[in-house]
Amino acid sequence: MARGDEDFVAFAQASSARLQRAAYLLTGDQHQAEEAAQAALVRVYAAWGRVRRKDPYAYARTVLTNLLTDQWRRPMREYPTEIMPERQAPQDVADVVSKRRWLIGALQALSPRERAVIVLRHFFDASEAEVARELDLSAGTVKSLNSRALAKLRITAGLVPPARTETEAGVGL
Structure with missing residues (x-):
């Protein structure tokens, strides 16, 4: 070696x-x-x-x-094959699988930049400065992308109700 x-x-x-x-x-x-x-x-x-x-x-x-x-x-390029790839057997715990699927779906609803910021910031525990350096963004952009993405994830999780419009709130009637 x-x-x-x-x-x-x-x-x-x-x-x-x-x-x-x-x-x-x-x-x-x-x-x-x-x-x-x-x-x-x-x-x-x-x-x-x-x-x-x-x-x-x-x-x-x-x-x-x-x-x-x-x-x-x-652009996406897919190459179909005749043989399906082997899949790993799902875990026995249904709750873990459903949470993982929810998380992946919620992350896919984010833009690619928001997703990258969320994963680097919260999965890797990187600081805002490190994320900014790795993605070649300003620290302010990282903060706003992180805030916006977390707000979207909270709404998806049902932790925060979406903002109501004026007609729903009864204003202007």
């Missing part, structure tokens, strides 16, 4: 599951999430000499987010 490969293998084993979960939250598709996480790790390996002494996980997160953002900008 080349010098530093053992370090990368340990890093990849420790972080690949979390990168896949984050990619799944960003895409809503297990296969696309697996491919994105693998592609991110390939790019991290290519830059391993530069990033291994810094924060390789932050670099991997940035690469993953950029890969998926680039995919959203490109």
Whole structure:
């Protein structure tokens, strides 16, 4: 093995599951999430000499987010096959599955930028400054996207009723 490969293998084993979960939250598709996480790790390996002494996980997160953002900008291409891919057996706990499906549906209702901010900010526990740097946005834009996306998620969850119009409130009658 080349010098530093053992370090990368340990890093990849420790972080690949979390990168896949984050990619799944960003895409809503297990296969696309697996491919994105693998592609991110390939790019991290290519830059391993530069990033291994810094924060390789932050670099991997940035690469993953950029890969998926680039995919959203490109037109979708699907390649049908004759064989259906194998699916993992669902967990026995119906409540966990229904909550996960609700979360994925709620995240898919957000715009790609809002979704990226929510996942980076709340799943990765990144600060607003880190999210702004990774997505190349201003801190104010990150704050407003985060606030708007959380408000949408609250309405979807039924925690906050949607704003009433003047005619519904009885104003102007």
